[in-house]
Amino acid sequence: MDDPYLLTLHALTLRQPATAEQINGITGLPAAEIETALDKAVGQKEALAARGAYLITPAGRQRLDGAYPVVYAALRADPRATAAMDRFEAGVNKQVLTLITEWQTVEVDGRRMPNDHSDPDYDAAIIDRLGTAHERAADVLAPITAADGVADRFIERLGAALVRAEGGEIEYVSGARVDSFHTVWFQMHEHLLRMFGRERPE
């Protein structure tokens, strides 16, 4: 998706409300291009501004739904890319969701309950396995990240979340208010689903 306008709108489906800075984090677009795109989107009623952050409108979604099949036609027709997406969804994506659930809840005598993070070894083992999953995702998605810079940025951002989690900032594993591994992973998954025109499996 090379058009800065569409890419800015698309970013608002991955995170909203989003500030221009947060859109830059997702897309890597220069700040000036994002500002221009947001002004245009608000003018065309395809986005709403609310206290410095932006929300996409139904009209904005409609424009994107029309654009995806055109913009991503080549990718959707590439058997290596669709095979990579299949492998991602059936394999490492499921592993990561299970790992995040194991991070948030522990089993005590057969009952699942919130992880109180009192066992650093348990936590470290999960973060370690997320690290393996991150490497696996980078391998599996290589045919897609080679063609799509935004997908490639997600792999980098996952690495950044991982390093912070590894250093003891444990909210960077699944915290919903920061760019945690889980937050970024779900954004990445949503991005991939939209690129390929697929539905979320769960």
Add this chain to the structure above:
Amino acid sequence: MSTTVPLSPSGASFRWLYVPGAEPGEPSRELIGGKAWSLWRMRSLGLRVPPAFVVTTRACAAYFTGGRVLPDGLDRELAWGIRLLEGELGRVFGNGDRPLLISVRSGAAISMPGMMDTLLNLGINDEVEGRLAAETGDPVFAAEVHRRFCASYGRLVLGCTAELDELGSVQEVRAAVREETGEEIPADPWEQLHAAVAAVFSSSRSRRAMAYRRHYGIPDDLGTAVTVQAMVFGNLDDHSGTGVLFSRDPLTGEHRPYGEYLPRGQGEEVVSGRVTPEPLEYLAEREPAVYAELLDAAERLDAAGRDAQDIEFTVQSGVLYLLQSRAAKRTPRAAVRIAVALVDEGRITPEEAVRRVNADQVRALLHPQIRPEDAERAEVLATGIPACPGLATGVVVTTPEEAQRTPGAILVRRATSPDDVHGMIAAAAVVTEQGGATSHAAVVSRALNTPCVVGCGDGTIAALAGRTVTVDATAGRVYAGEVAASVPGEDTDPDLIRLTEWAARLAPVRVIAPTDPGEPPEFDADQAALEELGEGLPPIPPGTRTVRGALFSSDEGVRAALDAGVTVIAAAHRLPVLLTAIAHAGGRS
């Protein structure tokens, strides 16, 4: 250069190895790593662990200075180390009717990400598999051990990324490894061992380990030790088995042994599903001496660790081996009971006790609950999977934007995705039609600590939209209308009362009830919250002494108040606020 000392089977002085228990005094963690240090500690408490030796970090340093080659003489010392394990267990590595299998694991003084996982069952090949099958009388088990070893070796030592663990046989794993790497899994156990030790050393300089150290300024040359430990088998005969023992009940916190035993079971590493766990009484009746030894070990570990322990053990032909002991996972109820009991037993101080319990655990105990008789009378509109416990009553909305506009709303969606998160933050509870315990809605709700029920089925949105409902996310039910709930009090539970007393003495703030007068100037977040869009906290005006409002009962709110120099916080529940304040003050100083 250090001098080479004569090797002896007693392990008195090796150049590259350390043998726990063979030398007097406490070993250095820098030399042998944290995991081996724990083994030494268990041994020093007089407990029996499977025999082990350590290839030290000195050997790791030499491996890298020598250009990633195992240092001179290490192969001879590894052979001696293995002889020690063989001698202690009466087994032979790679040979004999009673084969010795070993585990190989990394261990640094500072734990680091990206290091090699444990490699289990090293020493197996086709011939050893046959002997293990004959000894255990269980060819399926022996084949499974071999298959798992090959999959781990392919992944950890040869660096395969294919999903080897999911392949059904040794042949399939070998073929997949050959295809991806062009290499063979060696049949020679000594070759397996040398390659595994080198792989552990190399993993200390893996890309991830290096990235981590660069970020945190840890020296790049910090290496790892390698622990080599004998595998013990819980499935050898009728006097063998494996189990887990908690030194205190993890559900209630009561100080009594609790656990389960799998007769002829080989633990979680080889989960066959062919054995049914028995309560610990089974072991007490059949192996009273082993049982007594186990309980004694649990008490010693509980005392030495000054906390409830979760102990993994294996009984091999009537001999007890302790595999691992660590602080036990526990319910919030047990966490509170154990912390207070440890103070009464003189094991920890009240200062430590208030740091053993966190605010979330106390909040979980203080969650409002629907009385069973009220639940029976209420009309159930939907049922699903409880994803994050809690209780909320509110009006049902079906879009995140409505949730933001409607304070205290219940957000009901088919499923959620990242562009619903702002609505989930604003909602009092989240309900979905689709999804399970790992769905987006479940995971994000737990991160937000928002009550959540998932997977209620098609038609839930239509059935609930616009109605006032009560979501009991602990039971996974949605009721019509408002269902009365009872709130357990923090001033009626004797353990909570004592923790509150201790915490009030130690906390850097005073916590008052919402109706109590505070110290001026005051700031009330509930007055300011409506203009706020949902994420983040409203700014606290400089000079504020007292804060009020539900936001300041959250962990983020308490931390923000302390950082702003606030001295009084008004909150419905005192203890969670006090505990967060203590943890935050401790983290800053």
